Amino acid sequence: MPDQPLIIHSSSYHxxxxxxxxxxxxxxxxxxxxxxxxxxxxxxxxxxxxFSDMDWQERIKSPRIVFGLFEKDNLIGMTSLLLLNNTEAYFGQSFIRPKHRGQGLSKLLYRIRMTWVSLHQLKQLSISHRETNTISKTAIQRAGFKYSHRELVQWLDGTSGYSMYYSLTL
Incomplete structure (x- = not known):
């Protein structure tokens, strides 16, 4: 496993x-x-x-791996993966500021997580999205994930709806 944090450059973004x-x-x-x-x-x-600062410090440590998306030195997005065990991870918490969307930057979010997964030789990945989030659905399927099931959930905004789950075996 690499000792140095992973970084990927793409034009003025990294x-x-x-x-x-x-x-x-x-x-x-x-x-x-x-x-x-x-x-x-x-x-x-x-x-x-x-959350206290101590809580936030704990949430950036393993088993969660957090990646920051930057335009030059300005943080404009993030993504993470959560290690479920030695061979499995869940991809989540992806966000890009609205004014930076539509530029193909979600590919960087997938690329860095997939690179990390490859370096650590994980075998199984999972990811989900809100049923109505068709942009996430497209990106998830483009990354090779296959639909597995859906689950009725309570969302942060107080509504309920389906979460769509996908998996990828490596």
């Missing part, structure tokens, strides 16, 4: 694994994502807005 000491980056973009897109997030228990 995406890299955030260090544990950079939890404030994670905190700021995660809270922005929840505030900007509350209809897309399921989990917030306990409410992340009430």
């Amino acid at each position: 995406i890299r694994q955030l260090l544990e000491s950079e939890f404030a980056y994670y905190k700021s973009i995660r809270l922005e994502a929840i505030h900007t897109e509350p209809t897309l997030f399921r989990w917030s228990d306990p409410a992340e807005a009430s």
